[in-house]
Amino acid sequence: MSWPHLNRRLHLYLALSLLPWFLVYGASSLFFAHPSAGGIFYNDGVPEWSLHAEHPFEEPPPDGDGAALKQMGKRIMELCGLEGSYGVHRQSPTQVNVYVYTFLKATQVEYHLDRKLLLVKNRRFRWDQFLTGIHARGGFEQEGILNRLWAVVVDVVCLGFLVWITTGIIMWRQLKHTRMWGWVALAGGIGLFGVLLIGL
Amino acid sequence: MISRILRRTHMYLALFLTPWVLMYTLSTMSMNHRGLFRELYGAGPPAFEKESELSWNGSFSDGASRTVQARTILASAGLEGAFNLEKSAPGSLVIQRHDPVHPRRLTYTPADGRIVVEKQIFRTNALLERLHRRRGFQYPYVADDGWAATVDLFVVAMVFWALSGLWMWWEMKATRKWGAVAALSGLALFLFFLVSV
Numbered sequence: 434m435s436w437p438h439l440n441r442r443l444h445l446y447l448a449l450s451l452l453p454w455f456l457v458y459g460a461s462s463l464f465f466a467h468p469s470a471g472g473i474f475y476n477d478g479v480p481e482w483s484l485h486a487e488h489p490f491e492e493p494p495p496d497g498d499g500a501a502l503k504q505m506g507k508r509i510m511e512l513c514g515l516e517g518s519y520g521v522h523r524q525s526p527t528q529v530n531v532y533v534y535t536f537l538k539a540t541q542v543e544y545h546l547d548r549k550l551l552l553v554k555n556r557r558f559r560w561d562q563f564l565t566g567i568h569a570r571g572g573f574e575q576e577g578i579l580n581r582l583w584a585v586v587v588d589v590v591c592l593g594f595l596v597w598i599t600t601g602i603i604m605w606r607q608l609k610h611t612r613m614w615g616w617v618a619l620a621g622g623i624g625l626f627g628v629l630l631i632g633l
Numbered sequence: 634m635i636s637r638i639l640r641r642t643h644m645y646l647a648l649f650l651t652p653w654v655l656m657y658t659l660s661t662m663s664m665n666h667r668g669l670f671r672e673l674y675g676a677g678p679p680a681f682e683k684e685s686e687l688s689w690n691g692s693f694s695d696g697a698s699r700t701v702q703a704r705t706i707l708a709s710a711g712l713e714g715a716f717n718l719e720k721s722a723p724g725s726l727v728i729q730r731h732d733p734v735h736p737r738r739l740t741y742t743p744a745d746g747r748i749v750v751e752k753q754i755f756r757t758n759a760l761l762e763r764l765h766r767r768r769g770f771q772y773p774y775v776a777d778d779g780w781a782a783t784v785d786l787f788v789v790a791m792v793f794w795a796l797s798g799l800w801m802w803w804e805m806k807a808t809r810k811w812g813a814v815a816a817l818s819g820l821a822l823f824l825f826f827l828v829s830v
Contacts, residue, residue, distance in 0.1 A: 445808060448798050449815040453823035459791025466768040466784050518830075536827050570830070571665045579830050586826065587665045594658040601647050611644065618648040626652035629783065632776030633714060633733050633767070 437607055444600040447593050454590045461564035471561025479557055482541065486553040488512060490544060494529050506531040509542055513553050518575055536567055636804060639797045646790050653787050660761035670758050679759055681738050681751035690746050703728045706741045710748055715772040733763045 434442075448455070464471045490512065495501035506521030509531050517535040524530045524543070531542040539556040556562070571587045605615045647654070663670065689709050693702050699718055703726060707713050712730050721727035724744060730737040736753040753759075768784045770777070802812045 450819035618645040622649035
């Protein structure tokens with residue numbers, strides 16, 4: 434197999450392997466760029482959050498928003514039978530919220546200190562939130578092996594983009610009759626990027 | 634003919650958008666490894682340091698809103714562009730100027746007509762993240778609208794590259810089998826994460 438042949442195959446097979454990520458990052462970017470676009474499809478009066486369960490609970494929350502509060506959030510999740518990535522914050526002096534998130538589902542547990550009660554609320558499924566949720570997920574600071582593996586995959590997708598740029602430019606350079614207009618496109622893009630960077 | 638148009642569009646669009654692909658890729662990697670930068674620079678955004686101090690003796694028109702006042706101050710400092718207003722102490726106006734390369738904070742004190750300009754310390758990862766998050770047509774500036782338009786173009790291009798790539802793959806019979814293996818493997822891995830993370 435010649436080098437140009439190998440280069441073309443690498444460009445193609447890498448793209449096919451990473452196609453789901455490519456499409457999800459592309460489609461979800463639409464909802465980041467136009468946040469109101471997603472809401473158009475969900476003006477049906479169905480509430481964003483619906484009550485799923487209630488549990489009695491009494492535990493004085495620790496001071497601050499640190500590790501101890503996170504531990505308390507974990508205990509609340511176990512009590513409610515919830516799993517996934519989560520965050521805990523003090524909503525008010527009488528309320529602590531635990532937000533539990535997976536790619537397919539989001540749940541919020543409200544701990545009302547004054548009522549000694551946990552309210553478990555599920556968020557309705559929305560395609561825009563589903564896509565933007567996947568888009569925004571990343572980082573090696575999350576708990577759990579699968580979350581860290583996802584962060585590895587995000588790195589692989591990034592490396593994939595760098596390989597596409599490199600292999601794509603090599604393919605372009607091999608097509609002599611496209612060189613001039615290719616230069617125009619490349620220089621035009623770099624020029625516009627630079628102008629916008631200065632102008633912003 | 635269609636195939637040729639698709640190939641050329643796929644390629645020229647990619648060449649034109651190369652700076653954006655690079656920026657989004659490097660910024661994603663930077664955000665994915667935020668912990669490393671936190672170890673390197675400490676937590677929180679980069680600090681601001683004083684750049685200059687100006688005096689402004691102009692006046693605002695009657696009933697000018699704080700936004701209009703901020704625009705006037707930015708123009709007088711030669712720093713027009715996207716901004717927002719910070720909550721500030723009575724008797725002063727604090728403006729965050731969203732320059733992606735050098736974000737600035739301007740504090741105007743009407744009592745003495747002083748404008749203190751502070752510039753945020755430059756960090757490459759912070760620049761990349763600002764560019765990654767910049768979008769939308771909410772600012773009344775041509776450059777911001779231009780940037781928002783390129784973001785939209787990039788979104789369309791991503792979907793177009795995927796679909797035209799599939800078309801080109803299907804046209805090459807010799808690659809169909811291994812292409813299908815690659816596509817199905819990627820899809821299986823993606824679905825695994827989807828249901829388990």
